[in-house]
Amino acid sequence: MTDTSDTAPPNMERRLSLRILTYWRGLRDQRAYPGLSDLDPESISDMWPCCLVLKVEGCESDPIIATCGHELQEHGGEDLTGKPLSTAPPQSLVANGASFFQEVLSKRVPITYGDKYINAEGNEVLFRSAILPLGENDEAITHLLCAANCREVEPE
Amino acid sequence: MGTIVAYEIQTYRGGEWKIDSIFDDKELATFDATRMEESGRHSAIRIVEETYDSETDLTKVRIVFRSSKVDESNQATEAKQQPKKAKSPVRPKPAAGDIQRKRTARPPTDRKKPVGELKMFWYVIVVGVGLILLLSFITESL
Numbered sequence: 001m002t003d004t005s006d007t008a009p010p011n012m013e014r015r016l017s018l019r020i021l022t023y024w025r026g027l028r029d030q031r032a033y034p035g036l037s038d039l040d041p042e043s044i045s046d047m048w049p050c051c052l053v054l055k056v057e058g059c060e061s062d063p064i065i066a067t068c069g070h071e072l073q074e075h076g077g078e079d080l081t082g083k084p085l086s087t088a089p090p091q092s093l094v095a096n097g098a099s100f101f102q103e104v105l106s107k108r109v110p111i112t113y114g115d116k117y118i119n120a121e122g123n124e125v126l127f128r129s130a131i132l133p134l135g136e137n138d139e140a141i142t143h144l145l146c147a148a149n150c151r152e153v154e155p156e
Numbered sequence: 157m158g159t160i161v162a163y164e165i166q167t168y169r170g171g172e173w174k175i176d177s178i179f180d181d182k183e184l185a186t187f188d189a190t191r192m193e194e195s196g197r198h199s200a201i202r203i204v205e206e207t208y209d210s211e212t213d214l215t216k217v218r219i220v221f222r223s224s225k226v227d228e229s230n231q232a233t234e235a236k237q238q239p240k241k242a243k244s245p246v247r248p249k250p251a252a253g254d255i256q257r258k259r260t261a262r263p264p265t266d267r268k269k270p271v272g273e274l275k276m277f278w279y280v281i282v283v284g285v286g287l288i289l290l291l292s293f294i295t296e297s298l
Binding site (some may be wrong): 017018021107109114150 | 175180181187255
């Protein structure tokens with residue numbers, strides 16, 4: 001399970017997608033989107049294990065996985081850092097959680113999406129992810145920040 | 157494939173509506189929009205529901221959330237404007253400074269009096285001179 005809501009303080013927003021969106025908006029301020037250098041993994045240590053950073057500059061059709069949180073790796077089966085997103089196993093949270101990155105590049109705004117997939121063990125997994133654009137100026141998106149968590153559906 | 161529904165949170169900035177974020181879930185979008193509204197950082201927020209029908213290739217758009225702040229602001233503006241409209245035919249009460257400025261700038265109400273006196277003065281002069289000339293003419297002729 002990568003649902004961090006269990007460990008969240010009582011008065012804190014439980015949903016990862018909303019928490020990462022709030023963090024992103026705070027970094028953005030008056031800009032179109034924040035830059036990669038604005039990210040501070042220590043300040044989001046509760047969410048960072050569920051985060052993935054994709055480098056899209058120069059590889060928009062198949063981004064490179066710049067960093068991959070360990071909780072996402074647990075659902076991908078291997079360390080995908082430095083590899084193209086297309087190499088992520090289709091039954092992984094990384095592949096499914098980042099599947100709509102093209103839409104974020106097109107719309108240039110954060111998108112939150114939830115769905116389900118069947119993992120390598122044959123179990124149904126419900127997931128929700130948010131992909132947020134990052135760029136050093138308001139013109140070009142250089143990276144994407146993706147945060148995803150999931151929950152396996154108990155077999156009947 | 158059927159329909160795909162997306163919920164766009166839009167904020168009003170720089171005189172136009174701009175997309176802030178997109179959700180696939182209405183409840184989540186509404187929750188986030190409400191939270192944004194409570195933060196007070198946005199003048200207006202709305203959620204636009206976009207329903208795309210892949211069979212017809214048509215997209216239906218409708219607003220499913222509008223920040224109450226906008227409505228409150230509009231109502232307050234309307235309330236302020238309505239009494240003004242009703243009072244507009246009535247001459248507004250001028251400020252004290254205006255009154256003083258008008259009083260000092262306004263000409264005296266008896267401004268025409270000196271003109272009348274002047275006319276009378278010239279009338280007396282002309283008639284007097286005329287009478288003198290007439291008398292001197294009569295005296296000479298006698």
